[in-house]
Amino acid sequence: MRVRLEDVARATGVSPKTVSRVLNEEPSVKESTRKRVLAAMEQMNYRPSPAARGLAGSRSFLVAMLYDNNDNPASTYLAEIQDGVLEACNANRYSMMVCPLRTRVQDFIRRVDALIADHHIDGVIVTPPLTDNVALLRRLNEHGVPHASISPLRRDETIGVRMDEQQAAKAMVGELVRLGHRRIAHILGIADHGASRWRLAGYKDALAEAGLPFDPDYVVQGQFTFGSGVLAARELFSRPILPTAIFAANDDMAAGVMWAANERGLKVPRDLSVCGFDDTPLATQLWPPLTTVRQPSREMGKLATEQLMEVLRGRGEGLLLQVPFTLQMRESTGAPPSDAT
Amino acid sequence: MRVRLEDVARATGVSPKTVSRVLNEEPSVKESTRKRVLAAMEQMNYRPSPAARGLAGSRSFLVAMLYDNNDNPASTYLAEIQDGVLEACNANRYSMMVCPLRTRVQDFIRRVDALIADHHIDGVIVTPPLTDNVALLRRLNEHGVPHASISPLRRDETIGVRMDEQQAAKAMVGELVRLGHRRIAHILGIADHGASRWRLAGYKDALAEAGLPFDPDYVVQGQFTFGSGVLAARELFSRPILPTAIFAANDDMAAGVMWAANERGLKVPRDLSVCGFDDTPLATQLWPPLTTVRQPSREMGKLATEQLMEVLRGRGEGLLLQVPFTLQMRESTGAPPSDAT
DNA sequence: GGCAGAAATGACAGCGCTGTCAAATTGCAG
DNA sequence: CTGCAATTTGACAGCGCTGTCATTTCTGCC
Numbered sequence: 001m002r003v004r005l006e007d008v009a010r011a012t013g014v015s016p017k018t019v020s021r022v023l024n025e026e027p028s029v030k031e032s033t034r035k036r037v038l039a040a041m042e043q044m045n046y047r048p049s050p051a052a053r054g055l056a057g058s059r060s061f062l063v064a065m066l067y068d069n070n071d072n073p074a075s076t077y078l079a080e081i082q083d084g085v086l087e088a089c090n091a092n093r094y095s096m097m098v099c100p101l102r103t104r105v106q107d108f109i110r111r112v113d114a115l116i117a118d119h120h121i122d123g124v125i126v127t128p129p130l131t132d133n134v135a136l137l138r139r140l141n142e143h144g145v146p147h148a149s150i151s152p153l154r155r156d157e158t159i160g161v162r163m164d165e166q167q168a169a170k171a172m173v174g175e176l177v178r179l180g181h182r183r184i185a186h187i188l189g190i191a192d193h194g195a196s197r198w199r200l201a202g203y204k205d206a207l208a209e210a211g212l213p214f215d216p217d218y219v220v221q222g223q224f225t226f227g228s229g230v231l232a233a234r235e236l237f238s239r240p241i242l243p244t245a246i247f248a249a250n251d252d253m254a255a256g257v258m259w260a261a262n263e264r265g266l267k268v269p270r271d272l273s274v275c276g277f278d279d280t281p282l283a284t285q286l287w288p289p290l291t292t293v294r295q296p297s298r299e300m301g302k303l304a305t306e307q308l309m310e311v312l313r314g315r316g317e318g319l320l321l322q323v324p325f326t327l328q329m330r331e332s333t334g335a336p337p338s339d340a341t
Numbered sequence: 342m343r344v345r346l347e348d349v350a351r352a353t354g355v356s357p358k359t360v361s362r363v364l365n366e367e368p369s370v371k372e373s374t375r376k377r378v379l380a381a382m383e384q385m386n387y388r389p390s391p392a393a394r395g396l397a398g399s400r401s402f403l404v405a406m407l408y409d410n411n412d413n414p415a416s417t418y419l420a421e422i423q424d425g426v427l428e429a430c431n432a433n434r435y436s437m438m439v440c441p442l443r444t445r446v447q448d449f450i451r452r453v454d455a456l457i458a459d460h461h462i463d464g465v466i467v468t469p470p471l472t473d474n475v476a477l478l479r480r481l482n483e484h485g486v487p488h489a490s491i492s493p494l495r496r497d498e499t500i501g502v503r504m505d506e507q508q509a510a511k512a513m514v515g516e517l518v519r520l521g522h523r524r525i526a527h528i529l530g531i532a533d534h535g536a537s538r539w540r541l542a543g544y545k546d547a548l549a550e551a552g553l554p555f556d557p558d559y560v561v562q563g564q565f566t567f568g569s570g571v572l573a574a575r576e577l578f579s580r581p582i583l584p585t586a587i588f589a590a591n592d593d594m595a596a597g598v599m600w601a602a603n604e605r606g607l608k609v610p611r612d613l614s615v616c617g618f619d620d621t622p623l624a625t626q627l628w629p630p631l632t633t634v635r636q637p638s639r640e641m642g643k644l645a646t647e648q649l650m651e652v653l654r655g656r657g658e659g660l661l662l663q664v665p666f667t668l669q670m671r672e673s674t675g676a677p678p679s680d681a682t
Numbered sequence: 683g684g685c686a687g688a689a690a691t692g693a694c695a696g697c698g699c700t701g702t703c704a705a706a707t708t709g710c711a712g
Numbered sequence: 713c714t715g716c717a718a719t720t721t722g723a724c725a726g727c728g729c730t731g732t733c734a735t736t737t738c739t740g741c742c
């Protein structure tokens with residue numbers, strides 16, 4: 001039948017417990033013994049039973065990735081993160097479960113309780129916007145389940161990975177300034193998402209640095225969706241003096257802006273420059289292709305998971321890493337119209 | 342501590358084994374006993390330990406969703422399916438694992454072996470294009486692991502869910518004919534994908550029904566990607582007589598066609614009608630919004646999983662269901678230019 | 683060389699459930 | 713009522729691993 005730990009023990013001439021120690025990378029095993037055991041495991045193609053390990057021990061070698069099923073960020077974003085998380089899990093011999101949460105439903109916390117109780121989840125990866133859900137985070141702490149966050153709003157007491165979105169937004173808008181734009185509008189994301197705050201802050205920073213005034217009329221609320229981008233752009237187009245560039249807080253809204261521009265007969269980038277944030281596949285599927293900020297989502301999923309692993313393996317506290325951003329200058333941005341004041 | 346099966350047994354005054362029987366919905370339990378046990382479970386908030394069940398029994402209550410990580414169909418498509426699968430799993434008290442496979446890598450089959458051996462996977466959901474990977478299917482059969490497919494190429498000996506893509510494609514192209522088009526081109530998907538074959542077949546059917554000739558020059562190879570759509574469209578635009586409508590085998594390629602049309606100064610739909618297949622979010626993020634065929638991916642994931650559950654629960658053989666399609670007529674299609682011959 | 687203390691290993695029970703098979707209970711014909 | 717089969721329930725071992733604690737082996741040092 002199946003090769004068991006006991007079989008490996010017999011083959012190596014040690015006790016099952018010692019093989020177990022090797023398996024769990026416990027330190028108190030003589031190097032020579034470890035080598036022999038590992039060789040036998042390899043040779044016999046031994047594969048530990050997760051069920052037995054979970055039952056006997058306290059660990060399940062299971063990680064859950066939580067995501068919000070209401071305010072769904074672009075699914076491509078989540079899919080990429082999931083890919084990265086999975087990669088890191090596999091590398092560490094962990095398994096992953098995905099767990100969509102409907103935060104709008106009253107007892108979504110119950111789902112978390114059930115998940116943890118049922119499966120003895122060892123650790124959790126939290127994706128935006130759940131990263132800022134205090135009820136969720138409190139619950140995870142109560143359960144004593146370590147978690148790593150991707151782009152969390154708060155930077156203290158949190159491990160995981162982030163990108164300096166404020167700097168990125170500042171750089172993006174700075175680029176617009178460099179192209180000659182003076183009237184730059186911004187479309188906000190959903191109010192309480194960290195992404196929205198940072199991107200707005202970066203926008204303001206860039207204006208300040210360029211000595212441009214901050215005009216509240218040029219900042220319109222959006223919801224991160226294509227449709228909200230269309231509406232926001234229409235609103236901006238109703239201003240007495242039109243902006244020459246619009247920085248949308250994400251790509252979907254930027255796509256909406258381009259639609260609205262088309263609608264109004266504005267040619268991008270000749271009459272209006274448009275840029276977004278995230279660099280989703282959509283960015284290169286628009287015409288013209290969208291200038292945006294590239295965010296390495298896959299990599300971020302992987303890094304956050306690796307930090308979680310540090311904790312799970314008891315190797316340390318885990319860090320909040322920071323990954324670099326890249327500006328993707330494409331054809332949706334250009335110099336402002338020459339007749340612009 | 343944790344409420345165990347034994348605790349429920351004691352509270353009900355029956356043996357643990359009887360509680361176990363109730364838990365597993367075994368038939369040989371008197372109705373009155375079952376009710377009492379279920380009540381106690383509910384009242385004590387009993388949650389069975391998957392680890393213990395997996396260890397003692399032969400079942401793991403785990404389902405794996407396999408997908409191809411090379412020829413990745415649009416990630417939104419997979420995300421939707423995943424959502425549906427997850428929903429059905431939860432409803433049946435099963436858990437789900439996701440498992441990306443790199444079929445191009447020599448030993449991807451090993452990953453499947455490992456998955457099944459490690460986790461004692463009870464059943465598998467196979468997504469396109471893995472549904473047609475004979476090596477994979479053979480392996481699953483060797484392992485004796487039941488599987489349900491989503492849009493499989495073969496219709497025999499397979500359970501899961503499909504859509505009549507050929508009929509859908511025929512209807513779509515038929516719609517173009519009705520609008521007055523006579524020169525309708527088609528952009529193929531990746532050669533060995535079922536989706537490509539069916540959509541081509543439907544295209545041919547519609548031409549035949551309309552009494553239009555099939556012109557091989559109007560059928561160009563694509564790869565399901567945006568870029569390949571651009572290239573294919575350029576090729577079509579090099580024909581001595583241009584088509585008045587292009588039916589691309591999926592939305593991404595249709596988006597590419599629209600880009601290429603723009604490039605060439607063709608106005609959609611005035612000069613050229615464009616339509617796709619799948620109704621991904623992209624379809625409504627284009628300008629003009631894309632006419633396409635809606636495929637209920639989420640629903641399909643759910644239905645396929647439910648069929649798998651039928652088998653896992655020993656309630657039957659499972660069926661290959663068929664779901665209806667819907668034509669989404671949007672603004673990328675219209676009457677052909679009046680000067681068209 | 684002998685001894686304390688550290689390092690390495692092992693014995694054993696038990697995690698929470700289910701499979702097997704035996705026992706008790708029920709239903710029903712005679 | 714009895715007897716026999718069908719139905720319902722229970723006793724018990726054991727799935728494959730790890731925690732606890734005892735035991736053995738190895739150090740360095742007087």
